Amino acid sequence: MSACGAEPGLISIDQALSLIQQRTQVLGVEIIDLNSALHRYLAENVYSNINLPMFSQSAVDGYAIHADDVIQADATFALIGEIRAGQSAEFELKHGQAVRIFTGAQIPNGTTTVARQEIVKTLENQTIQISETLKSHADIRDIGEEISVGQCLAEKGQQLTVGAIAALSMAGIQQIQVFQYPKVAVVITGDEVAETVEDFASGKIFDANAPLIQAWFKQRNQTVDIFHVADTEQAVKTLLADLSQNYQLILTTGGVSVGDYDFIRPVALDLGFEQIFWKVKQKPGKPMFFAELQKTDQTSCYLLGLPGNPAAVYVGMQIYTSTLLDAFQGQASSLQWFSAELSHDLKADARERFLRMSVQFDQAKLKVQSLAKQQSHMLSNLMQANCLVRIPAGDKIEAGQIVQGIFI
Template identity: 75%
Template sequence: MSACGAESGLISIEQALALISSHTQALAIEQLALHSALNRYLAEDLYSSIDLPLFAQSAVDGYALCSNGTVEIGCQFELLGEIKAGQCSELQLKQGQAIRIFTGAQIPEGTTTIARQEIIKIIENQKIELTETLKLHADTRDQGEEIAVGQCLAQRGQQLSVGAIAALSMAGIQQVRVFQYPKIAVVITGDEVAVNVEDLASGKIFDANAPLIQTWFQQNNQKVEIFHVADTEHAVKTLLQDLAKDHDVILTTGGVSVGDYDFIRPVTLNLGFEQIFWKVKQKPGKPMFFAKQERPQKAPCYLLGLPGNPAAVYVGMQIYTATLIQALQGQAHDLKWFNAVLKHDLKADARDRFLRMTAQFEQATLTVNSLSKQQSHMLTNLMQANCLVRIIAGQTPKAGQIVQGIFI
């Protein structure tokens, strides 16, 4: 096993996540139109001011009937007219009377049951006849059967999905109070990053980290500002000092280890940030760095320093950035681990590992297969991977063993 796993000062993944959650305060609250609040987190409970349905209504296209008892096959009713959805009628049905009604229309007073149109035969002289026996209260939607006035519709901290927005809209909610999204700056360090194809001839490489981070936030309905900075202490200090003034989060890639050109951590500390943790016992992504700067009359600025290798950045986004962003939204982020059967043996390592794998069901059992090219500078297996599987330090997992992972 690698000796670097025994390095002093490393904290566990659980400790790092707990420190992010405990040192991060939720952002301010803002009011948005409901249709603009997709994926936002509610800052208050929401209660219904109406009943749903608003009134008793028909569940089918058919006929509202008035009868004192069970409606037998062959029973006839006098047909008075019709009610469309969106209309209401002051008509009051009496025994033996019926009215044509459509799905969602308000049921007239005196209705005892609804007969769907498929079991009705129209006969002469404005009369209808049942072709099946019908119970009372059939195909009737009662007022308030889904939601009653004063009922809690959604709770503080709930994320607004498409379905939640639709349900709240049906209940007449038009405005919601939610936690603000953070203003995020992404700083890509490294003189080796190529701007164009011609730069490749001088030993530079294309940047995967900026598109990775930008699209990760885009997938989560958030925007970021991307900055590239040269590997000099002055350039790093000037940029970070400026960004810390009006950004809630500074997310950096590279420059957090102990190399001659790793300036992110020392510059951050010199700017007055408090180090919350540095170095996590994991692979990839050991030199993870998290710091916080208090600002007068503003919420704190948080800096999360990710390693420079793109696989480490990807893991950092899925595990740590997600935790930070949710904490800023007033959420305690619990990783949603699944259990699965490992399909093959794995070697041991001194650090916990996050391996890119494929998960699939085989005869109702969830199984996972590791992919090749797991080195931290490689990303091509993300074309196939749909999960990150955690392998605990020191373990030598065997085929058939239960392991834990998160879907990506």
């Protein structure tokens, strides 16, 4: 609300993101089934073992024909058989011959063109007649015209979207090597947080952070283990000591400021975590904390301490946790920053801000408009927001200025 901003020593958002990328050790690789790889990143180039199409095939339902060059209208051919999709082409077409064929079926040797069924008349005596001029090599999908054996299908670092999974499946890929995804524990601090309705009492509040984080990971098809901890040094210490042995990432909410009951940072330091940064010159989420515990087995456990205010947690997940998870998997941040025109003035702020906004497309132009209720303890505008926009610190920002954002 006040007095937050001009403190010296805070690092910038870019510095924080850069430290996350530099200081996070990439996890190992593993081989998994392609059908369970949604959202994961390839750890190796994938090359094709096959041609695509795998064989020259018909692009239509029609007739494969052996003819010289262009076929003139009314030409006739002897029908010698049929090839369905999925059958191998055992025929050898000779001049003047045709076979019935279906979309995707292998064309027989000797095929010079394919006549789609709409331009073919079947006559008596196993004869067909073509009703239009037909060029050579019509409606043939050539072997390897999309992909040839040995060609790179996907490069290391490719994220496995729905489309990427489909394209790899088509080339017969069933298992792939991907970067490991960290095992994540989430620690919700704060005696004020009611865990259940029964638990709720005067002075306690409902918890938005655990449902927020759980849904955030669910959207990425990942699960996390959630722990609640009391605001005592001993409880925090016991829990973090335990989790640091069994997880690669501990995400915490609350307890990272300088209040008398903010135990996350002192306890982490006490347990041997090395501070990578603490406090970012941003709004919301200033007291964010990032630390690494190097363990005796040469692996590390990282702790990303998000402030307890739900808006800070939301921004922390969308911007920082996202970048951190990419770093664990050997990737630069996958955040897709758009540029957009601000629809109105914004007053100055000493800190860089992430504002929840509404983006609209107007004749190929993106325009963003801020929403009310941006304070860090408020979330209700997420019902309307569809983007998170980064607003530079310092001077007043004027309508028409270009800003960067991500879709949410």
